[in-house]
Structure formats: structure tokens, C-alpha cells
Amino acid sequence: xxxxxxxxxxxxxxxxxxxxxxxxxxxxxxxxxxxxxxxxxxxxxxxxxxxxxxxxxxxxxxxxxxxxxxxxxxxxxxxxxxxxxxxxxxxxxxxxxxxxxxxxxxxxxxxxxxxxxxxxxxxxxxxxxxxxxxxxxxxxxxxxxxxxxxxxxxxxxxxxxxxxxxxxxxxxxxxxxxxxxxxxxxxxxxxxxxxxxxxxxxxxxxxxxxxxxxxxxxxxxxxxxxxxxxxxxxxxxxxxxxxxxxxxxxxxxxxxxxxxxxxxxxxxxxxxxxxxxxxxxxxxxxxxxxxxxxxxxxxxxxxxxxxxxxxxxxxxxxxxxxxxxxxxxxxxxxxxxxxxxxxxxxxxxxxxxxxxxxxxxxxxxxxxxxxxxxxxxxxxxxxxxxxxxxxxxxxxxxxxxxxxxxxxxxxxxxxxxxx
Amino acid sequence: xxxxxxxxxxxxxxxxxxxxxxxxxxxxxxxxxxxxxxxxxxxxxxxxxxxxxxxxxxxxxxxxxxxxxxxxxxxxxxxxxxxxxxxxxxxxxxxxxxxxxxxxx
Ligand SMILES: Cc1cc2nc3c(=O)[nH]c(=O)nc-3n(C[C@H](O)[C@H](O)[C@H](O)COP(=O)(O)OP(=O)(O)OC[C@H]3O[C@@H](n4cnc5c(N)ncnc54)[C@H](O)[C@@H]3O)c2cc1C
Numbered sequence: 400x401x402x403x404x405x406x407x408x409x410x411x412x413x414x415x416x417x418x419x420x421x422x423x424x425x426x427x428x429x430x431x432x433x434x435x436x437x438x439x440x441x442x443x444x445x446x447x448x449x450x451x452x453x454x455x456x457x458x459x460x461x462x463x464x465x466x467x468x469x470x471x472x473x474x475x476x477x478x479x480x481x482x483x484x485x486x487x488x489x490x491x492x493x494x495x496x497x498x499x500x501x502x503x504x505x506x507x508x509x510x511x512x513x514x515x516x517x518x519x520x521x522x523x524x525x526x527x528x529x530x531x532x533x534x535x536x537x538x539x540x541x542x543x544x545x546x547x548x549x550x551x552x553x554x555x556x557x558x559x560x561x562x563x564x565x566x567x568x569x570x571x572x573x574x575x576x577x578x579x580x581x582x583x584x585x586x587x588x589x590x591x592x593x594x595x596x597x598x599x600x601x602x603x604x605x606x607x608x609x610x611x612x613x614x615x616x617x618x619x620x621x622x623x624x625x626x627x628x629x630x631x632x633x634x635x636x637x638x639x640x641x642x643x644x645x646x647x648x649x650x651x652x653x654x655x656x657x658x659x660x661x662x663x664x665x666x667x668x669x670x671x672x673x674x675x676x677x678x679x680x681x682x683x684x685x686x687x688x689x690x691x692x693x694x695x696x697x698x699x700x701x702x703x704x705x706x707x708x709x710x711x712x713x714x715x716x717x718x719x720x721x722x723x724x725x726x727x728x729x730x731x732x733x734x735x736x737x738x739x740x741x742x743x744x745x746x747x748x749x750x751x752x753x754x755x756x757x758x759x760x761x762x763x764x765x766x767x768x769x770x771x772x773x774x775x776x777x778x779x780x781x782x783x784x785x786x787x788x789x790x791x792x793x794x795x796x797x798x799x800x801x802x803x804x805x806x807x808x809x810x811x812x813x814x815x816x817x818x
Numbered sequence: 819x820x821x822x823x824x825x826x827x828x829x830x831x832x833x834x835x836x837x838x839x840x841x842x843x844x845x846x847x848x849x850x851x852x853x854x855x856x857x858x859x860x861x862x863x864x865x866x867x868x869x870x871x872x873x874x875x876x877x878x879x880x881x882x883x884x885x886x887x888x889x890x891x892x893x894x895x896x897x898x899x900x901x902x903x904x905x906x907x908x909x910x911x912x913x914x915x916x917x918x919x920x921x922x923x
Contacts, residue, residue, distance in 0.1 A: 594908070620908075636899045668885070
């Protein structure tokens, strides 16, 4: 009897895990089943460009089934709950699916309702988001009409997917408003719960400098309690108010809602407690986690899911063979930061090493933590890599799962820590 | 790394005054950091939150952000702000003797 591996979620992480496992395990050895509620795989990094008319929504969506290798089954249902003791998954049609190994890859959910007023009066008129397709498309309409006033990008609380995306949005807005000749009539503000544009010292300095250069104001340590779209105000828990004409809000994130209905699986936010090295869940040895669904300190990013893929697949093969898990994830993340005017920065880091200047993946590679045209080309090329290398579960030549140190000016971080 | 003497104990702190070694923490250290932050007396509700911060740090290697702290501790966000007016996640972490929550990347 082949073992059955059930993967919950057919997004970035679930697709990568399924394809890597299919290549590692012959069909007689394991059945691989992916469960997702729909067949629309969205290239989420592309959402950033939709509000500026730089990407057409329909171009960012492909069939989930077609991203899965032959020999991987896609079950199109929503997950209702997991029973860890019985080793079964209940689906929304009342059926159940038994598993020998479970992979949780259901990502992060956007919890708009958790913030008072966010979806109240003004929603989709003066209050928008670009974190989902519907929101990004609606924001494109609102931006096209926006030619004067105060535009505020507000992050409700961490953690969020792709923590640099709100900054990228502001950099692009600055460029796009200039191109339309109305930048001088628009005030741009970034409101963040953090005490800087970014928490890591070297990167914070670079990004803060860029924000200042572009005339983008920053309001720090703002924890949004209420969004009042009617009067155009963000109100924080400590009583501060930020007025706006157009608010672009990144809502609170949590795990998928079925996690709360699955005793023992998740934490109070619905993320799944996970061993940061082996990517095995803390809930049960047969359960692994990949991508945004994990409670890890690592970034919630597609690049992270990609690097985790190799670790998860390797460790599941070991588990099925009765061998100890020996692959260890280091928190490696790699993000292009679009900065407008056809340029971008690149950061590469892990749990131990913060983003520093230098080159990636080695001394003659792309410049790190510095604006360049090459990085912008890299950001655009990432879309093709996503569909044709990441999702099929291939390693990208020269880009290892563990963070490379060659080419990095690591002394910069040490200096920053001492300063 | 600067060293500070709090409640008779030498503790290592970072540039912002967060302990860099959570094992050097004592309740006396907590009370003294709290006073310096403008909290004259730590109530049972403060201690509840401080305990949650230390437990989360031991489990996950970082303290939680505000919403998560609210859900995990069962103390509402509005009350967290009454208890720690300068920002619960940061202030409670400092008093709990753990590093500043990463909350980010
Ligand atoms: C605006 C934006 C910009 C971004 N930019 C970048 C970037 O530049 N670089 C980068 O690396 N990352 C970026 N990201 C982040 C990246 O897209 C995510 O981190 C990545 O997709 C996470 O993969 P995942 O598999 O964990 O979750 P997802 O890809 O979101 O997949 C989760 C899947 O689970 C399914 N699911 C959820 N609940 C259920 C249920 N109950 N039943 C059945 N199925 C369910 C969903 O339908 C979905 O398909 C960005 C994200 C956003 C929103």
C-alpha cells in the first residue's frame, strides 16, 4: 500500500511541496493529494503592480491543476477541520480524507473584519487594499481618479505577507504620481506599527533614507484601532489620529479559519507552531508546515516557501523511511524591493544574518541593498521563474536554499549592531 | 554591549535598554525597568502580560506583536494600552527582560 501524503492548500508552498515530493517518491510508494477550494492560482507578487495599471489581473491567474506534476491529484474542496488523532481531514462536502503525512500549506488569511470600520462606510471608495485581487483592481480605479490629497499606506499589525510590499507601493506611487504630473499635490505617508520603516538596522537606514529622499512621511508605532472612511481618519489605540483622503490598508493576517476548528493544530492567530529547523509541526510528528501558515519568525514570502520546499520534501522522505529528520531550514529569504523609476533593491537574509550590502549570490551577482536597474529586471523576471522554476519545485541554479555568505559585506551588520 | 545595574543585578542591555540575556532577568529588574518607563507599580494584570511575553519568547524566540499578545494573553488591546501606554509589545518586552519583538521580516 502506498502512503498517502495530503497537502492542504495548492498555492505557492503546497504546489512546490507536491512537485518536489512527486519527483522524490515513485507513484507506487506514495499517493500525493493536494486540497484547495478553487482552481485559481494567483501570482501574488504581481498584485503590487495592478493598482498602477502595470499588470492586468487576468494575466496573474493560472490553473492550479496545471502547475502540478502528473501523478499529483487535486481535490477541489475547502478544508473544514483536521483531526490530528484520527489522521483525517474533513472537507466542506462532508467527506473525509485520511493521511499518513499531512502538509499544511494554507497560507495566511486577510482578516479585514478584525479592524473596526475597515470595511464600513468608505470601503472601496476612500479605503482600499492591494493585498487581494479584488482590492488591487478596485484600487486601480480609485488611483486613476486620485490627483490631490493625502494618501496613507497603513499596516495594521505584523506579521504580514511580504513586509516590504507596503514600502514598494509607496515608492511606485511616488513615481507614478510624478509621471502624471500631480506629485506636488499629493502627500504620501507610511503608517506602521513598527518603530522604523524596517526593524533590521542596516536595511532600515537604507529604506528610511529612500523614503526621506522621495518625500514620503513615516508615522511609527501606530496600532490602528479604527478606520473611519467617512471622515477620513485612522485612529490608533493610543489615541493618535492620521487623516487621509485615500487609505491603502494592509489588514491583520491570521491562519486559515479551519485551523481554529482543528484541536491542537494552531496558535490563537491560527498560525501553526512549527519547528524552525525541520519544519515539522509541533502538533504532531506526521504534520509538516510550509509557507505563510507557519508561526515562524521567517518572512511570509514566496521565496521562503521556495527554500523551505527542499527541506520539507527531504524530511518527509526521511520520515516515511523511518529515518531521523536531518534537513534544517535557516530562515533564508530573498526579496526584490521595487523602488520606482525602473529600479529595485535586493535583500537576502536569514534568521541570523540581517540584510546587508554586497552582491548576490556571490561577488559578481546582483547588488544587494542598493537601487539598480538590474534588480528591477530581476523583479520582473521573478514572475517567469515563479511559474517555471519555483512552482515545479526546481532549484534555481546558483541560488541555494541556505543563505549564501559569499559576496555579503557582513561587517556592515556588526558595525550597525555596535552603533 | 552596555551593562546596567538594576535592583542590584548586573544585566546586559542593548542600545535601547532591552535585556540581551533573558536569563539575567528577575522580578526586581522588571519592577525597576517599569519605574523607569513610568509604571510605578506592576499590578497582577501587568504580571500576567509579562509572563506571557516570557513564555512566548521561550517558545518562539521572539515576543508577539500587539494583536497576537491580546489573543494569547486574553487581555484586550485597549486594556493593554492602559497597562503599557507607550506601546504594549515593546514596553512589555522590555519589562519582561526579552529582546525587542522582531515583528518584522
Ligand atoms: C501584495 C503581495 C505582494 C507580494 N510580493 C512578494 C514578492 O515580491 N516576493 C515574494 O517572495 N513573496 C511575495 N508575496 C508573498 C507570497 O505571495 C506568499 O508568501 C506566498 O504565496 C505564500 O505561499 P503559501 O503557499 O504559504 O500561501 P498561498 O500561496 O497564499 O496559498 C494558500 C492556499 O491555501 C488555500 N486555502 C486556504 N484555506 C483553505 C481551505 N480552508 N480549504 C482549502 N484551501 C484553502 C488557498 O486557496 C491558497 O491557494 C506577496 C504577497 C502579496 C499579498
